[in-house]
Amino acid sequence: MDKAIIVDHLVKNFEVNVKEPGLTGAIRSLIKPLKKAVHALRGVSFSIQTGELVGFIGPNGAGKTTTLKTLSGLLFPTSGFVEVLEHDPWERKPEFLKQISLVMGQKNQLWWDLPAIETFELNKAIYEIPTREYEENLNELTTLLEIKKHVNTPVRKLSLGQRMRMELIASLLHKPKVLFLDEPTIGLDVVAQQKVRDFIYEYNKKYQATIILTSHNMDDLINLARRVIVIDEGKILFDGALEELVSRYAKEKIIKATLSSEDNIKDLDKIGKIKKLAFPEVVISVPRSATAVAAAELLQNFAVDDLTIEEVPIEDVIRKVFRGELRK
């Protein structure tokens, strides 16, 4: 398979003006501005195959959005190599831009005072989409996202969920081969989230589109991303299958048991950390290396009807990622 995206030792530094608090600080920064370099990306390398759907996760300010912006040609890399669909994104060649799209959950391209259809028509012209194709795509997208009846409503009168779906349509009318989704479900209600999620899944499948997704929404990642890249403080901490992330970073395993009597039930905490105790059910978390011993002890000393050993839920690991706990 060919690679859609190649990133090699990508570095991006920003210079920011530092301002001390208060009026004196403001005046001081006016006279002698204090510049501070921010290292947003410190040598990031990865590559993505055509048709892959990859989740980008990490705490706020980890460098996810910076990476996406660099890949779509908005930011000029400080150093390193970036190639998307065999183009250097920074050149922003029309052939390149016609094949990609960047959707940012909090940015809008729709014309606020006009119906969404006007923005769609404009994008048709900008992306030079043939009329037949445009009509087919529009019909398909509005049907999939169940928003057909609102295309003639001025954007300012749409709800956030409706607007976000319109944004998605505007970004996808030209059928991009590479899609960068930055928090596509942010601020949406549960139903709208599910619609957008299903849609992303379908789009990836149907068009073999390469998609990078960043999200703080657990369900987005678990349902969509097979492969995840964990990024923190501008560095990649993990790159691999979602399940592997769990086995690599979960230091514990979960033992679930069904007890037949309450004998010695107070001694259960000697086995491991009790997560839940609601007789007859008990959930204990034990260190990964001591799982077998703990299970044997449990069987020996307690009246166990049934016992299973499980991995820590993916959610718990991802939550750790968001908290920036993986770097330790």
Add this chain to the structure above:
Amino acid sequence: MNKYLSIFKISFQQEFAYKVSFVMWRFRNMIQIFVAFFLWDKIFENPGRIVFGYDRSKILTYVFAIIIVRALVLSARAADVAGDVAQGELSNYLIKPMNYFKYWFTRDMSSKILNISFAFFEFIILYLILRPPLFFQQNILIILAFLVSIVIAIMIYFYMLFIVSSVPFWAPELGWGSHFLVTIILIEFLSGALFPIDILPAGIGQVVMSLPFPYLIYFPVQVYLGNITGALLVKGLLISSIWLVILGISMKYVWSKGLKVYEGVGR
């Protein structure tokens, strides 16, 4: 080309999205002209009076010519560009296969065409109410020179706006301040939109005429009125063309630098 035609169309619709505020804005324009008219009319109450070499008819023609030239030159949507840069909205445009400068130029043109059509009606209304003694240029060559100077003025203003709008690349908080300095202070005072430049003392006047600002309003108006002809006309067109090239090159340079430090903030 179709691309920019579509931008033109949507831009036109956008202008009409807030009909009431549009009408109010045009109304404000007319009031401004009334104020200027009565001010100068009062000064030249005595028909024989000549101030700074202007008599009543000339100064009133100047005031009316400003309506038209202003509507053509100083109405520009590109004033929003600084905000785009400061708030990271620029990303929305950079990601699309189109030219950002052409995009805004197209939007400017749609705004100008809308403006000029309204200014034309207002002109007729004001003319009927005030019945000023106006001078209509009939020399085709002069009208041609006037049109050339207008095109140059439009381009100079566009480049100026874009150069000023690049300030937020480096200092987002200075966006509005620099805009204020250039568009309100420099352009209002030095372009001839408030008063004809030649009422200034000769020394200062000469300095001002070597700057790009008077070529926005004052110069085209004077060309139309037939006050600048021959060698002076050629000299003026030359100076403004040189500024046009300088500003054009500066704009390209500043933007290529600016885009490299662009952070696309606001997420």
